[in-house]
Amino acid sequence: MRKQSDRRSVLQVELREFDPVGNAQLHAIRAAAQAIKAARRTVVVSSGSGTGPAHVLGYLGTIMGCDIQLALGSSTGQAAQVARLQEGDCLVVLNIWRLTRAIRGLARVGRERGATVCVLTDLRSSPLADDAHHxxxxxxEGIQAGPSLTAMVAAVQAILAEMADDDSARVRRRPEGVERPRPHGRPALGRVFRIAPSHRPTWR
Incomplete structure (x- = not known):
């Protein structure tokens, strides 16, 4: 019982730390969503703890029909992907806790290449602001020893919500193959597993 109470208090503290209602934050979230929707392609770069929210953005954004590429590997691989950006593309940088020289350089290169740079960070005074359009x-901050990702994941979800509200066919279109039966009787994504009266597992 005590562990459950402790977990509840952790969540309450983390939720209080994130105030999504500020006008500046809302404007930046909407602008970032619009930049990703309008881009021919979007590259998402991060390292360390930031790769978690980056995966959320990349996975769900791709399902919405956007061309989103994750660059979360080596600095060399990240640099190669960012170097291919140009005007009309978007670069999303997620940084938590420690800003590496590599991430700082990638943001600068993306800006110089003409891409729209969107930054999600834990510091308003982050040096990344120099190269960020949004x-x-x-x-x-949380009550645990490490950084809390609650606020950044919430911001990513807010961006995705803004993208989903768009009326364009590209974002509204359900991706090809989702919820469509696969060959050899394999269920498509989203099928519900149930136990039939015959006690044999079936899919519907």
Whole structure:
């Protein structure tokens, strides 16, 4: 019982730390969503703890029909992907806790290449602001020893919600193959598993 109470208090503290209602934050979230929707392609770069929210943005954004590529590997691989950006593309940078020289350089290169740079960071005064067209600041303070990702994941979900509200056919279109039966009787994504009266597992 005590562990459950402790977990509840952790969540309450983390939720209090994130105030998504600020006008500046809302403007930045909407602008970032619009930049990703309008881009021919979007590259998402991060390292360390930031790769978690980056995966959320990349996976769900791709399902919405956007061309989103994750660059979360080596600095060399990240640099190669960012170097291919040009005007009309978008670069999303997620940074938590420690800003590496590599991430700082990638943001600068993206800006120089003409891409729209969207930054999600835990510091409003982050050096990344110098190269960001849109900056979303999310706190990472919690009662645990490490950084809390609650606020940044919430900001990513807010961006995705803005993208889903768009009326364009590209974002509204359900991706090809989702919820469509696969060959050899394999269920498509989204099928519900149930136990039939015959006690044999079936899919519907």
């Amino acid at each position: 900056l979303i600041a999310t706190p990472i």
